[in-house]
Amino acid sequence: MDTPAPKSERLLSLDALRGFDLLWILGGEGIVHALLALTGWAWVAAVSGQLKHVAWHGFQAYDLIFPLFLFLAGVSTPFSLRHRLGAADRKATVAKIVRRGLLLVLLGVIYNNGLQWKGLDQMRFCSVLGRIGLAGMFAQLIFLYNAHRLRRLWWWLGGLLIGYYVVMTTTAAPGFAAGDLSVEGNFASHVDRLLVPGKLHRTIHDPEGLFSTIPAIATALLGIFAGLWLQKPNEEVAPWRKARRLALGGLLCLAVGGLWDYAFPINKNLWTSSFVLWAGGWSFLLLAAFYALVDILGWRRFGFAFAVIGMNSVLIYLAGKFISFGFTTNALLSGVAKALPAGQELILAVGFVAVEWLFLWFLQRHKVFLKV
Numbered sequence: 001m002d003t004p005a006p007k008s009e010r011l012l013s014l015d016a017l018r019g020f021d022l023l024w025i026l027g028g029e030g031i032v033h034a035l036l037a038l039t040g041w042a043w044v045a046a047v048s049g050q051l052k053h054v055a056w057h058g059f060q061a062y063d064l065i066f067p068l069f070l071f072l073a074g075v076s077t078p079f080s081l082r083h084r085l086g087a088a089d090r091k092a093t094v095a096k097i098v099r100r101g102l103l104l105v106l107l108g109v110i111y112n113n114g115l116q117w118k119g120l121d122q123m124r125f126c127s128v129l130g131r132i133g134l135a136g137m138f139a140q141l142i143f144l145y146n147a148h149r150l151r152r153l154w155w156w157l158g159g160l161l162i163g164y165y166v167v168m169t170t171t172a173a174p175g176f177a178a179g180d181l182s183v184e185g186n187f188a189s190h191v192d193r194l195l196v197p198g199k200l201h202r203t204i205h206d207p208e209g210l211f212s213t214i215p216a217i218a219t220a221l222l223g224i225f226a227g228l229w230l231q232k233p234n235e236e237v238a239p240w241r242k243a244r245r246l247a248l249g250g251l252l253c254l255a256v257g258g259l260w261d262y263a264f265p266i267n268k269n270l271w272t273s274s275f276v277l278w279a280g281g282w283s284f285l286l287l288a289a290f291y292a293l294v295d296i297l298g299w300r301r302f303g304f305a306f307a308v309i310g311m312n313s314v315l316i317y318l319a320g321k322f323i324s325f326g327f328t329t330n331a332l333l334s335g336v337a338k339a340l341p342a343g344q345e346l347i348l349a350v351g352f353v354a355v356e357w358l359f360l361w362f363l364q365r366h367k368v369f370l371k372v
Helices: 012-039 042-050 061-080 087-113 128-146 151-170 187-195 213-231 239-260 273-296 300-310 313-322 325-339 341-365
Strands: none
Touching (some): 012 042, 012 061, 012 273, 012 300, 012 313, 061 128, 061 213, 061 273, 087 128, 087 313, 128 151, 128 213, 128 313, 151 187, 151 213, 151 273, 213 239, 239 273, 273 300, 300 313, 300 341, 313 341, 325 341
8 A cells, every 4th residue: 555645735536536437438338348248257247237327217337427527526626726715816706707618518419429510410519528518517607606694505516406307397388288307298398399509419408408407416516515525625624534524425415315316316318316316426426535545545556546547537528539559559559469369358348448547647647638
C-alpha cells in the first residue's frame, strides 16, 4: 500500500473516479466482453450483462456512466467557485459559467454532426455534452446565488424532483392518457418534438432531450452537496467522517429512489426523479469509496491510473470521435493477436484502452489539458 496522501486542495479521488467512469465507454466494456468470450466465466457474464443500457424502464450499471459524470461535475463546483462567491465577482462568474455551458452545447453538436452543416432536418442538436453543459450551468448558477443560504439548495433540489414528477404524471402527449410514460406518449418527448430543431436520436424521442434536462440539474445539485461536504476542513470534519457521511447519503438516496420507482419508474431516457436519486445514491457510494481509498488511505498509484483519464475527460471523449485509436492498436498488436488466436479479441481490447491511456498520459506529462 502507498503512503498516505499529502494534503492538497485538489482531490485525486475526484479525477480518479471520473476516469474510472469514462473507462467503461472508452473500451473497458470491450475488455469484459472479450474476456467473457475467451473464458465463459459466470462472474464475467454477470458483469458483461450489466454493460448495456436498459431499453426503457429499469436500471443497469451502464446507465450510471452519464449521471455519475454529471454528479462529479457538481462535486467540483464548490471547489472551482470557492474564490468567486463574492457579489463583486458575480457578473464575471456568471458570464464564465454561461460561456462554459454554451461551449459544451456547441461541442456536443460538433460531436454529433462533425464540422459540417447537413441541413436543419438532418442535424442532431441534443447531446451528452449539451446536457452536461446546460444542467451543470444551471446548477452552478443556483449554487452561486444561494451559496450563503444553503438551505435554499435543498428547496431547489426538492422543487426540481417533485415538480418534474407532477408534470410527467399529470400530462402526456396529445391522444394519450395523463401520466403516460411510454416512448410515444410521455410529455417530455412531446415537448422535445415541438421545440427541438433538427432530428431526435430515436426519431420521436431523444435521451438527451431538452425537457428532461430539467431534472438533470438535480443530479448536478446532488454532486454540489457532496462537494460542499468534502470541502470542509479536515480539522472541522475528519476525513473518515466525510466518507461515512457520503456513504450514508448514498444509502438514503437509494432508499428514496427505490421507493419512488413504484410511482415514477426509474428511467434514464426520461431522467425521472427516481432515476436521479437512484443514480445519485450509487454516485455517492462510489465517491465515498474512491475518497477513502485514494485520499484517506493514500492509494495514489491506483488513483493516478484512472486520474490520467479523468483529468482530460472532455478531450478524450471528443478525440474518440475524430481519432482512430483502433487503427494504432491494430498496427501495433495485430501480429501478436494473430499469433494467439484464442486471445486475439482480448489482446486487441486491452491494447485499445492502453493506446488511449498512453495518449492521455503523454498529454498529462506535457501539461496539455482541454479546459472548457
